[in-house]
Amino acid sequence: MNFFQAIILAIAQGVSELFPISSVAHSVIIPYLFGWKLSPFFLKTNFLEFVVMMHIGTTISLIVYFRKDWKKILKSLFNKKTSKRDLALIVIGTIPAIILGAIFEQTITNAFSDVIVASIFLIFNGLLLFFGEQTKKRGNKSIEDLKGWQALVIGCFQSLALIPGFSRSGSSITAGFWMGLSNEESARFSMLLSTPMVAGAATLEIPKLIKNHVPGLLSLSLIGGIVAGLAAFLSVYILMHWFNHKKNNTMLPFAIYCIVIGIGVLASKAI
Template sequence: MIGWMEAVVLGLLQGLTEFLPISSSAHIRVVSAFLGWDDPGAAFTAVIQLGTEAAVLIYFRKELWEIISTWTRSLFKPELRDHFAARMGWYVIVGTIPIGVLGLVLKDQIEGAFRDLRLVGTTLIVFGIILWFADRTARNKLTLEKHLNVTHAVVYGFAQALALIPGVSRSGGTITAGLLLDYRREAAAKYSFLLAIPAVLASGLLELAEIGNGDAPDWGPTILATVISFIVGYAAVAWFLRYISTHRFTGFVIYRILLGVFVILAVSLGWIPVQG
């Protein structure tokens, strides 16, 4: 079971890593294994992500209000349907469908086989290399306002769905897709964060019923981890958006590869168990 100290550490990890392209779920899984803690499980991970998602809601509150209000009014006022905020509402909805469908279909694998540390280490390496390739070849020129469309939203959506496997990274997968589509780094990251909102909220709320039952952690540590992830996550998203406006993702790529190699080596040598 997750205790108070574990909750503090895992909440910090969630807040620090959710918005970086290094996979928060992988870090929670790997750190728990190295410290000899029980695997906190998919339910705990999904619920504490509500904290970091609350940070996104507050950070982008003005844009979100404009999107929601304009999209809602456009349902009754045809003249608003070409407004970017109204279109963005549809792009977020369309982009959420892949992870929603695959999340339900693959629920058993998400809670079991996908948490295999050999798979986690491999995805850290492979998708780190893909991120490096995308960052090096992207023309970094498209903007959301002028170029985002339904096709691109679907591509983003399937990239986000890959994050059902710990190690891929929700932000890393969607940002990589955006770079491959030639979006600017900041634009790719912004849409990545907005696109995650429905999926993370739905996943976290659905998993709330699991907290305190069976092998899932109790409510107290879960709430503490969620609050910590919110506070740390708000600072992390603000820093990350400033950082990528002037820097490439090379540092994150190197980190992912080194961590992935270390995880696979640790499992191979028996330092940590394959499953929690």
């Protein structure tokens, strides 16, 4: 992997991890579109360090952007009089992805992480975004209004991201719509749920990173982490601004993008 490839992948990771367009699908589709011949050995071993750094960069960006929320949550841990409801809802919403990820993630990733299948599920992701918003409630709830079971449902939908092509944020935001959250609150809860998941993914891979560390790859990985972090911060800023000011058809551009890209890649493979 050269410098140009690292920058492109880092930007794509930072954007697609938070925009509802599936970072896993883009990690499969982008090398195909650019005609990169990345060896299976490199992707299985050496690429790990780069992925971990990108996840760390994305996590830092989410924590910085939602620092007020996380500061409030952390303070609640040390103050008996402060409500811990936000923390409890995040924990509940995170449980499904942790359990299902531990059981199925490797099997699903190995079975479905090819460009054709990723494109097919990217199309399904677009359809979920489109029809999910069309059938949503007229939401006006805040995160604090959620019940425990509703947070669990949102967490279950977040787990769809285990399938390459489905977006973590797209699935959880759509479920938030169905649970009656307002546009901005659904996006905010999705981002708060994403933070421990992205951080956890990086943390779980660190022992493998130490074991498989490749001399000379660290500097490229650090650059990738910084670029992914900057792209993620800009993405979450744009996304939250979009959801705060747009009340209707908030998911339509992302739905169209996913469907068009998915169909386009499938068409190119058929030619």
